[in-house]
Amino acid sequence: MAGPPRDDFGFEHLPETDQSFENALQKARAGARLTVDDGVELMTTGTEFDGIDPVRKELVLEAADRRRAEMVGDEVTFVANLNNNVTTACTTGCLFCNFKNTAHLFESDSDIEHSGFTKSPEESREIVERAVDMGIYEVTSVSGLHPALVLDEEHREILESYDNPAAEVNYKPPAVYDADPVSYTTQLDAMSVDGVHVHSMTPEEAHHAKRGTDWSYEDVYRRLADAGLDSAPGTAAEILVPEVRDVICPGKIGTDEWVAGMEGAMDAGLDVTATIMYGHVENEMHRVRHLKVVRDLQDRYGGIREFVPLSFVYQNTPLYDRGLVTGGASDDEDELMIAVARLFLDNVEHIQSSWVKFGNAKALKLLNCGADDLMGTILSEEITKRAGGEFGEFRSFDDYVEMITAIGRHPVERSTDYRTRRPLDIDDGPHGPMLGPRADGTPMLTNQDSPAAADD
Ligand SMILES: C[S@@+](CC[C@H](N)C(=O)[O-])C[C@H]1O[C@@H](n2cnc3c(N)ncnc32)[C@H](O)[C@@H]1O
Ligand SMILES: Nc1c(NC[C@H](O)[C@H](O)[C@H](O)CO)[nH]c(=O)[nH]c1=O
Numbered sequence: 055m056a057g058p059p060r061d062d063f064g065f066e067h068l069p070e071t072d073q074s075f076e077n078a079l080q081k082a083r084a085g086a087r088l089t090v091d092d093g094v095e096l097m098t099t100g101t102e103f104d105g106i107d108p109v110r111k112e113l114v115l116e117a118a119d120r121r122r123a124e125m126v127g128d129e130v131t132f133v134a135n136l137n138n139n140v141t142t143a144c145t146t147g148c149l150f151c152n153f154k155n156t157a158h159l160f161e162s163d164s165d166i167e168h169s170g171f172t173k174s175p176e177e178s179r180e181i182v183e184r185a186v187d188m189g190i191y192e193v194t195s196v197s198g199l200h201p202a203l204v205l206d207e208e209h210r211e212i213l214e215s216y217d218n219p220a221a222e223v224n225y226k227p228p229a230v231y232d233a234d235p236v237s238y239t240t241q242l243d244a245m246s247v248d249g250v251h252v253h254s255m256t257p258e259e260a261h262h263a264k265r266g267t268d269w270s271y272e273d274v275y276r277r278l279a280d281a282g283l284d285s286a287p288g289t290a291a292e293i294l295v296p297e298v299r300d301v302i303c304p305g306k307i308g309t310d311e312w313v314a315g316m317e318g319a320m321d322a323g324l325d326v327t328a329t330i331m332y333g334h335v336e337n338e339m340h341r342v343r344h345l346k347v348v349r350d351l352q353d354r355y356g357g358i359r360e361f362v363p364l365s366f367v368y369q370n371t372p373l374y375d376r377g378l379v380t381g382g383a384s385d386d387e388d389e390l391m392i393a394v395a396r397l398f399l400d401n402v403e404h405i406q407s408s409w410v411k412f413g414n415a416k417a418l419k420l421l422n423c424g425a426d427d428l429m430g431t432i433l434s435e436e437i438t439k440r441a442g443g444e445f446g447e448f449r450s451f452d453d454y455v456e457m458i459t460a461i462g463r464h465p466v467e468r469s470t471d472y473r474t475r476r477p478l479d480i481d482d483g484p485h486g487p488m489l490g491p492r493a494d495g496t497p498m499l500t501n502q503d504s505p506a507a508a509d510d
């Protein structure tokens with residue numbers, strides 16, 4: 055597993071508890087609320103010895119699978135969606151991320167080649183238009199923290215009023231860059247094609263959208279919602295324990311700020327998701343403490359629609375290049391992450407198995423370890439691919455129906471908030487989306503599969 059360096063960080067929080075595995079398992083089976091120590095016992099299959107005990111692991115997975123069946127039944131959901139990320143330019147420098155390109159490479163006077171992009175609002179709109187024609191329900195959009203990107207023109211005026219905006223508030227005017235991302239509100243408005251659901255603005259991005267002002271997260275999310283935002287992704291969470299963030303993303307907002315951002319989004323009336331990015335330098339105590347932060351937030355607010363465990367994709371990342379990790383999570387760790395998330399988060403209904411991170415075979419296996427959602431069609435992917443992930447960028451509705459039916463579960467197309475659901479029958483193919491604003495059941499085709507491309 056992620057190897058020897060994990061012991062080298064001098065962490066204060068270690069996977070040590072006063073609980074026993076047997077007690078923790080008994081509580082989990084009885085549906086009692088788990089403590090952090092209970093969670094750590096389950097996640098490690100017992101802290102009294104090193105390594106995963108295969109027999110105990112099966113008992114944890116079984117308990118989680120049973121809990122999933124009790125909480126949400128045998129349906130497996132997925133959403134017809136598109137990822138449309140606006141820019142890869144970022145000034146934050148997280149060590150697990152290969153999505154970003156250093157923002158100064160995008161400046162007009164830089165002649166260093168790079169593989170990044172910045173889309174204009176018009177380009178974003180065209181991309182979303184095409185996907186809405188294909189039947190998508192949702193567009194997911196997450197971006198780097200581009201110095202010219204502002205909430206709106208009022209925000210730009212405030213940032214320009216600083217004496218030295220680049221140093222004080224991480225702002226440079228669009229004229230400095232080859233391409234202008236304009237503003238978050240303009241981009242969201244451009245992506246709101248025919249009322250398609252716009253899922254965007256992580257707490258990190260919301261923090262960027264309020265830099266240099268005294269605006270609250272709620273104010274910012276309200277303005278974003280007015281521009282077309284429907285819900286917010288709870289990425290940027292990584293591991294919500296300061297000593298881990300200090301190692302993997304020292305330039306990022308802290309744990310409290312992430313929680314404040316999520317609260318602001320929910321105060322503004324938006325649904326959110328929550329995530330964990332695991333399998334790097336952190337240990338099981340960090341993972342379960344993270345789950346506790348999410349469970350406490352959900353106790354207070356109730357707006358977290360799903361929890362998404364993102365297994366760290368290590369290949370092309372600075373963490374791996376610099377020898378801080380030697381790999382990602384093992385299969386056992388992925389299974390136990392999903393299972394303990396299901397058992398610990400007794401107040402979050404849906405746990406996502408992310409095929410883009412796990413591949414089909416493991417993603418299906420994880421549906422028997424506590425997960426009940428199989429992500430979305432996405433049509434395009436940059437974060438995982440650029441980090442070295444190899445599981446592609448598209449799953450068709452027929453793929454979904456076949457895979458989910460093959461494991462004896464029931465495929466269901468969902469809305470982002472899970473409130474609208476449409477069961478699919480394997481005998482009624484070919485299958486396509488029905489919930490999007492222009493969806494009519496026609497199968498979605500990617501450029502690669504389209505008849506036009508085949509003629510080339
Ligand atoms: C790339 S950022 C984009 C949005 C914004 N810049 C932010 O940080 O919130 C979105 C999320 O992708 C995930 N991510 C980035 N690199 C990853 C990797 N190598 N493996 C798994 N997840 C990754 C992280 O959880 C991160 O918060
Ligand atoms: N877009 C990606 C997701 N998840 C999006 C979800 O499918 C869903 O639409 C959203 O969470 C709201 O319910 N998950 C990934 O792991 N990678 C993506 O690129």
Ligand SMILES: N[C@@H](Cc1ccc(O)cc1)C(=O)O
Pocket residue numbers: 194196286287288289327329362364437438
């Ligand atoms: N796009 C993010 C994942 C993501 C986005 C939105 C979510 O709601 C959940 C997860 C990634 O690939 O890592």
Ligand code: SF4
Pocket residue numbers: 144145146147148151152153154197198199258306
């Ligand atoms: S995770 Fe987000 S903030 Fe961090 S470097 Fe990548 S794009 Fe930038």
